[in-house]
Amino acid sequence: MSDSSNADLIPADFLAILRCVNDAHPRDDGVLCIRGNTLVCTVCGYAYKVEDGIPNMLWDEAIPPPDVATASP
Ligand SMILES: [Zn+2]
Numbered sequence: 467m468s469d470s471s472n473a474d475l476i477p478a479d480f481l482a483i484l485r486c487v488n489d490a491h492p493r494d495d496g497v498l499c500i501r502g503n504t505l506v507c508t509v510c511g512y513a514y515k516v517e518d519g520i521p522n523m524l525w526d527e528a529i530p531p532p533d534v535a536t537a538s539p
Pocket residue numbers: 486487488491496507508509510511512
């Protein structure tokens with residue numbers, strides 16, 4: 467396989483209905499895109515792991531983006 471985009475991580479129609487669960491922005495805005503083995507929110511940047519084609523949409527297990535991990539004043 468020469469395709470490294472991982473577009474097959476989950477079906478496109480499944481991805482289309484998934485939304486980021488971050489309360490910091492409206493749910494409908496939280497469109498997700500595939501990055502590696504995760505789904506990344508295009509608004510807040512939080513990433514959700516996908517295992518065996520099943521996205522883990524638990525907020526407690528979401529991966530924060532690097533610029534949120536550092537404390538801000
Ligand atoms: Zn989000």
